[in-house]
Amino acid sequence: MTATRHRAMLLPAATVLVGCAAAGVVLAADPTSDAGFPLPPCPVKWLTGLDCPGCGATRMFYSLLHGDLLSALHYNAAAVVFIPFFLWTWGAWALGRWRGRRIPTWEQWRWSPLVGLVLIAVWSMIRNLPFPPFNALYV
Template sequence: MQDSQVDPATARQGVRRLGAPVAVAATIFTVCGFVAWADPTTPGGVIPVCPTKALLGINCPGCGSTRMLYSLLHLDIANALRYNAVGVAALVLLGAAYLTWTRGRLRGRKIRGWQHLPWAPAVALTVTVAWFVVRNIPFEPFTGLRV
């Protein structure tokens, strides 16, 4: 076989390896398209209010995430950070994890990323709980974190 020819079995294996990352990318693209269309920054729109906020009157750690994503899609970083700063950081980390996972799938072996570090789950849980508590403290400057 010449160097310029690709073995069909190798090509099929490469397509199988990329099946899951392509499915995840398609899902992300679909969700982003829906959020861009739905415009969660307009009250009374298609996307409902967070159940935690509606039922309990407090902000959950994810409150503002849809508006944050909408703002990021419109390259409005300041508003994205205002809606959910921890969510912006989480998206950066998830993007890095996705790229590491995809690169590992392409190479046919697992590549360790930040999410495989032994302390990563504890840090993620601690940051999430702290964000939940801090953004619900009922006096300034913490009330500025509410959305």
């Protein structure tokens, strides 16, 4: 591996290290119970009482780290669905840095921003509806 490739891979390696550190904090904190040290609450939920699109993501991440997919889906189903897209984007970015040229990903498709915003808006609305079956999405 050349020195240029070493330098190019420093940032992807740093993101992996930060991700591992974040996973360690979430595992130590145990956001699903009061046993771990407290993590800051979601400001949207704290101020309005409503679930934002990201509410439950820390508990979802904790559940995924423990291999509990059903609990992860309960805490934030949208985030679970988006994880493969985020991993695809990260992998293409890291591979592009390795090869020295950009790799096309879903985020460059024409309708991706609009579709993403609409999905997030719809998720925000349906998870706050106060009647079945939608009230099961409230965390």
